[in-house]
Amino acid sequence: MNKFFTTGLGAAVASVLPAIASAQDTVGLDQRINDVFAGSTGWFVNLIFAPLPFEIAGSSFPWIVLWLVVGATVFTFYFGFIQLKAFGHAISLVKGDYSDPEDAxxxxxxxxxxxxxxxxxGLGNIAGVAVAVGIGGPGATFWMILAGLLGMASKFTECTLGVKYxxxxxxxxxxxxxxxxxxxxxxxRGLPLGGFLAVVFSIFTIGGALGGGNMFQANQAHAQISGIVGDFPGWITGIVFAxxxxxxxxxxxxxxxxVTEKVVPFMGILYVAAALVILIVEYDKIGWAFGQIFDGAFTGLGVAGGFVGALIQGFKRAAFSNEAxxxxxxxxxxxxxxxEPVTEGVVSLLEPFIDTVVICTMTALVITISGVLLVDPTTGNFVLNEAGTSIQTIDGSSGVQLTSAAFATGFSWFPYVLAVAVVLFAFSTMISWSYYGLKAWTYLVGEGKTKEIVFKVIFCLFIIVGAAANLGSVIDFSDAMIFAMAVVNITALYFLMPIVKREMNSYFARLKSGELKKFVD
Amino acid sequence: MTTSTIVVGLDGGEAGNRALAFATTQAKLIGDCTLKIVYVIEWSPFSFQTPEENAERHKRREEELSMARERIIEPAVKAATDMGLPVDGVVKHGDVADILDDIAKKNKALQIVVGRVGLRGLKERMFGGVTGRLAIGSSVPVTIIP
Structure with missing residues (x-):
């Protein structure tokens, strides 16, 4: 959920989005909507992002992050490290080796x-990682990768079930x-409350689609555009996008x-390629950077909250980035x-791998190597800002600007490419979430052309609202909705995982016996 | 069952008709020859689609297949049948050159007959078009009808 990297988690929001806040100083109506909304939904946001009742090494830990990580760990063990065992098979499935030519x-x-x-x-891979590394230091990368690897098992479980049912x-x-x-x-399985869970899940999905999958994206895109062409009213961006x-x-x-669906992967590849070039040019620092990542993962290298701070940031970012x-x-x-539903589960486990283990790690390495994070030459520890909450950076930037600054050390023109990428990522995320929201909507109100159009029009109107207004509390609420989806979903996954296991065992047994054959040599 | 086969690639236009006319003449001259009339719907499993397109893909595929059968293959099959030739019509999704060659290989065809479409656009220039790729890569003789 990269795009929802400002998840109402206080410090992160404040540090990442100053541009957005300043771009929209709409008061009056916006403010009133904000107040009413915050008053009626604040309890829900607080509930979802509530910290655990105890602090770990002086840092609070939102229970929802623990919920996602525990879920991923349970699935990893339950399915016997499926993400490692089936990785090669996932790649041959994607290549089409097992696809029947008759199904072309x-x-x-x-x-x-x-x-x-x-x-x-999307944005989580670019800006979210910068937040994690900025607060948790390079060590956060280690925990991010670990959480990404664990999340692969969650995806496997949910996507197998998604196809099966x-x-x-x-x-x-x-x-x-x-x-x-x-x-x-x-x-x-003869279990009660399935229908109830489905309705609750659908409501959360609609909220998440309109908020994090829509308003937040529009907001981000506008901030990026106005950052380059200068300040202008957000509703203009909103109407164009809508x-x-x-x-x-x-x-x-x-x-x-x-066009978007073609340009977005191209942008992703360009991003990784640019990161690789920077890493190749600075190859002599790669060993040092990995040293920082491993040292930082267990010692913290002076970051706020020590190694636990790094761990929390890394886990948070991975969980929010890959939506596992x-x-x-x-x-x-x-x-x-x-x-075979299992085949799609196996393919889907590549998703957190590409999203988190590859792309997020690239961002983290470039930020670490570029030297935009200030290090005290005498102690080797990072220099913290005055409040002691995050690492000082060369130009005081954070979030997407920090990533931009890090890449600019290699390519001075990269910030422009990044801005285009952010806008396109926002657009493709909106298209995806409009569909997720629509499916939840039709599940609740029934299928039908008119019903679908009603939702789609509402969706487009929310784009204008999202780009035009500074509705912080609305966005907090919709982010909370997306994580609430995970509460319902993982609960269901615990009850349904024996079904996935049965399917998995049967599939791999048949694969091994040669009953399932490759169509391509 | 005839002893020989000629594969004809249609494109739904003039070029395909020319190919069919030529192949029909050839098949008659040979005498004991089946015409395999093929129309390929250009499609790649590695293209990018929106979630909604994915959800409707199966439906669209059926529509594409039936439309191609109805509008392109059936008239062609009828025309060739009227000439007294054994005919078989095929519609498939995929890469045109690959599919024509696959079908030719599987049926041990004498040759593939395709019509030449005038080079158009950057894509044709860069990749040489279907005819060019067939001429370079096919495993049976290829006749290109100008």
């Missing part, structure tokens, strides 16, 4: 993975996601979506054409 023209494993990735790769309609379209495995899976999104999701103008356990990926992956 159907959604391939690659397409399902790429679609899901375009929904998660999807609805296939007579007209050939499909609908899948947690709401379907909650109802059908619970019924199959019109483009409207053209795609209501008007069915596929060409726009297709949230349930959104289960919606995206369920369209694939396969007779």
């Amino acid at each position: 023209g159907e959604v391939s494993h690659f397409q399902a993975l790429a679609t899901a990735l375009s929904g998660t790769v 999807r609805n296939e309609y007579p007209d050939g379209t499909v609908s899948g996601g947690p709401m379907y495995y909650m109802t059908k899976g619970f019924k199959e 019109l483009v999104v409207f053209a795609v999701i209501v008007g069915g103008i596929k060409s726009i979506a297709q 356990g949230v349930g959104s990926a289960a919606i995206a992956h369920s369209a694939v054409r396969t007779k």
Whole structure:
């Protein structure tokens, strides 16, 4: 949930988004909406992001992060380290080695993975990581990678179930996601409350789609654009975005979506390539950087909260970045054409790997190597800011600006590319979440053209609101909604994981016996 | 069952018709020859799609297949059948050159017949188009009808 990196977690928000705050000094109506909203929903936000009742080495730890990490760890052990065992198989599935040529023209494993990735790769990989490294030091990277590796098992679980219990309609379209495995899976196991969980999950998904998947994105995009061309009213950005999104999701103008869907992966590749070039040029520092990452992971190297501070930041960022356990990926992956639900689960475990283990780590390495974090030459520890909450940086920047500054040490023009990437990532995330929200909406109100259009129009209107207004509390609330999705989803996953295990054992047994064959040599 | 096969690639336009006309003549001259009439819907499993496109993909695929059968393959099959030739029509998704070559290999075809489409656009220039790629890479003789 990279894009939701400002998750109402206080310090992080304050340090990341000064540009956004200053870009929108709309008072009056916005302020009133804010106040009313904060008053009625604040309890929910506080509940979701509540710290554990005890402090760990002087740092508070939001229970929701622990919830996601514990879930990922349980799935990792329960499925016998599926992320390691099935990694190679995942790659041959994506390559299409096991795809029946007779199914050509159907959604391939690659397409399902790429679609899901375009929904998660985004601002979190760029800005969220900078926040983590800025507060937790390079050591946060170690914990981020660990959490990313564990999250692969959560994705495996939810995406296998997503395909297994999807609805296939007579007209050939499909609908899948947690709401379907909650109802059908619970019924199959004779468990109560499946329908209740599905309704609660759907409500949270709609909230998350309109907020974090929409308003927050519009807000970010506007901040980026006005950062480059100068300040201008947010509603202009909002209307432009809303019109483009409207053209795609209501008007069915596929060409726009297709262009984005092609440019976004290209941006992702360009980003990683730029990071690699910087790392190659500074190759003599790579050993040092990894030293910093490992030392920092266990000692903290002077960061706030010591090594526990690094651990919390790393875990938080990974959990928020790859959406493992949230349930959104289960919606995206369920369209694939396969007779074996396990295959899509296996493919989906590449998602946290690419998102967190590869892209986030690249960002962290570039920030560490570029020297934008100030180090005290006498002690080798990082220099903290006056409040002692985060590491001092060369130009005092944080968040996306810090990443920008780090990349600019290698390529002076990179900030412009980054700004374009941020806008495109925001757009593709909106398209993805409009679909997740729509699926939850139709689950609640029923399928039908008019009902779908009602949601899509509401979605577009929220883009204008998100770009124009400084609705901090609304965004906090919708971020809380997304994590609330994970509370419901992981609960359901615990009850349904025996089904996944049965499927997994049967699939791998047949693969081993040669019953399932490659179509390509 | 005939002893020989000619694979004809259609493109839904003039070039395909020319290819079919040529192949029909050839098949008649050979006498004991099946025409395998193929239309390929250009598609890659490595393209990028929105979630909504993915969800509707199966439906769209069925629509694409039936439309291609109805509008392109059936008239062509009928025309060739009327000439008294054994005919088989195929519609597939994928890469045109790869699929034509695969079908030719599987049926041990004598040759592949395709019509030449005038080079258009940057893509054609860079990749040489279907005819160029077939000429370079196919495993059976290829006849390109100008």
